[in-house]
Amino acid sequence: MRLIEIDLKKLTHNYNFLRSQLDPKVKMIGVVKANAYGSSINIIAHKLVELGIEALAVAYVDEGIVLKKAGIEVPVLVFYPQVHNFKKVIEYQLEPALYSKRSWLNFKKLVKETQNLDYPVHIKYNTGLNRIGFNPSEIEWVIKEIKENIFHVKSVYSHLAYSEATRPDQKTNFQIELFQKIIDTHNKNSKEKIDFHLLNTSGIFNYPNLHLDYVRTGIGLYGFANQTQWNKKLKPLAVLKTTITQIHNVNKGETVGYNFGWTAKNDTKIAVLPIGHADGISRYYGHGKGWVLINGKKAHMVGNICMDMTMVEIGKINCDEGNEVIIFGTQSRADDLAEESGTISYELLSGLGSRISRKVIQ
Numbered sequence: 327m328r329l330i331e332i333d334l335k336k337l338t339h340n341y342n343f344l345r346s347q348l349d350p351k352v353k354m355i356g357v358v359k360a361n362a363y364g365s366s367i368n369i370i371a372h373k374l375v376e377l378g379i380e381a382l383a384v385a386y387v388d389e390g391i392v393l394k395k396a397g398i399e400v401p402v403l404v405f406y407p408q409v410h411n412f413k414k415v416i417e418y419q420l421e422p423a424l425y426s427k428r429s430w431l432n433f434k435k436l437v438k439e440t441q442n443l444d445y446p447v448h449i450k451y452n453t454g455l456n457r458i459g460f461n462p463s464e465i466e467w468v469i470k471e472i473k474e475n476i477f478h479v480k481s482v483y484s485h486l487a488y489s490e491a492t493r494p495d496q497k498t499n500f501q502i503e504l505f506q507k508i509i510d511t512h513n514k515n516s517k518e519k520i521d522f523h524l525l526n527t528s529g530i531f532n533y534p535n536l537h538l539d540y541v542r543t544g545i546g547l548y549g550f551a552n553q554t555q556w557n558k559k560l561k562p563l564a565v566l567k568t569t570i571t572q573i574h575n576v577n578k579g580e581t582v583g584y585n586f587g588w589t590a591k592n593d594t595k596i597a598v599l600p601i602g603h604a605d606g607i608s609r610y611y612g613h614g615k616g617w618v619l620i621n622g623k624k625a626h627m628v629g630n631i632c633m634d635m636t637m638v639e640i641g642k643i644n645c646d647e648g649n650e651v652i653i654f655g656t657q658s659r660a661d662d663l664a665e666e667s668g669t670i671s672y673e674l675l676s677g678l679g680s681r682i683s684r685k686v687i688q
């Protein structure tokens with residue numbers, strides 16, 4: 327058994343807490359990319375809509391199609407649409423971010439060809455993350471293009487490189503100032519109201535004066551804030567569970583796993599768990615790194631994590647084959663486990679594979 331339990335009461339709690347941090351006029355974009363951070367995109371999306379989220383966002387077009395096919399009716403913003411998928415953007419009425427002259431001109435051509443004038447789009451600027459977005463020096467070009475009235479520009483946005491930093495932070499301040507100039511220039515040149523947004527989850531907490539018209543929140547909905555103080559206010563949504571497949575006695579000096587990866591220092595017992603690196607349990611675990619909870623007790627991962635299985639030392643923990651094992655959840659947190667393999671909650675959660683079943687608790 328491999329299972330991710332998704333308790334929708336926790337999602338409601340996180341949603342309400344994030345809302346409580348916002349002025350009532352600030353709208354929320356719920357980020358459900360990567361299968362809602364490894365949980366279950368359709369379940370999370372429908373619940374967020376029920377809770378009153380104004381819009382949803384995904385990374386790629388195919389993820390947006392999943393939402394549309396599931397009957398989601400709030401706007402679906404696609405952060406990183408690829409030019410070769412633009413036809414599908416229109417077919418499924420998704421709202422693309424346009425982030426370069428190439429993306430703009432290709433989408434414009436398609437909108438004209440298919441007579442979809444006034445199509446809703448979002449404009450992304452690169453203010454310093456250097457990932458995706460128009461260079462701020464291209465703003466005059468963008469504004470000239472907007473004046474052709476081919477698109478309905480719904481929002482203009484950017485993304486901070488280090489929203490986890492609390493002020494004062496010079497580079498972040500520079501990004502903020504740059505975005506402020508972008509806002510001013512767009513407002514000066516637009517008759518219609520444009521929405522602006524800059525912040526992800528950490529930004530909501532660290533930059534309360536910059537919530538603007540929208541915030542884009544992903545990890546916060548799933549219960550993590552990247553900061554101890556705020557973590558306490560949220561509830562980790564997913565619990566990853568499995569059961570013990572087999573228990574072995576291992577004598578002092580015997581080894582466990584591929585490449586004789588771990589040697590028992592004493593006579594001990596190990597439990598074999600039916601989950602491995604193909605399911606998203608990093609191969610960096612297992613050498614003193616990573617542990618699970620069995621009957622409330624810590625059992626450390628030992629040896630090399632296999633593709634399909636993981637061995638843990640149970641020593642004297644009172645347990646049997648078939649017993650439940652918590653890999654992460656509420657007491658043992660996904661962000662702490664992630665840290666043990668040198669990564670972050672985002673990577674651990676979004677990397678959880680499709681072999682793990684998902685169970686919803688209403």
Ligand SMILES: *Cc1c(COP(=O)(O)O)cnc(C)c1O
Pocket residue numbers: 357359405485525526527528542543544545546
């Ligand atoms: C993924 C993503 C977010 C959500 O970030 P969190 O830290 O999970 O809240 C926001 N904006 C953009 C552009 C993203 O790609």
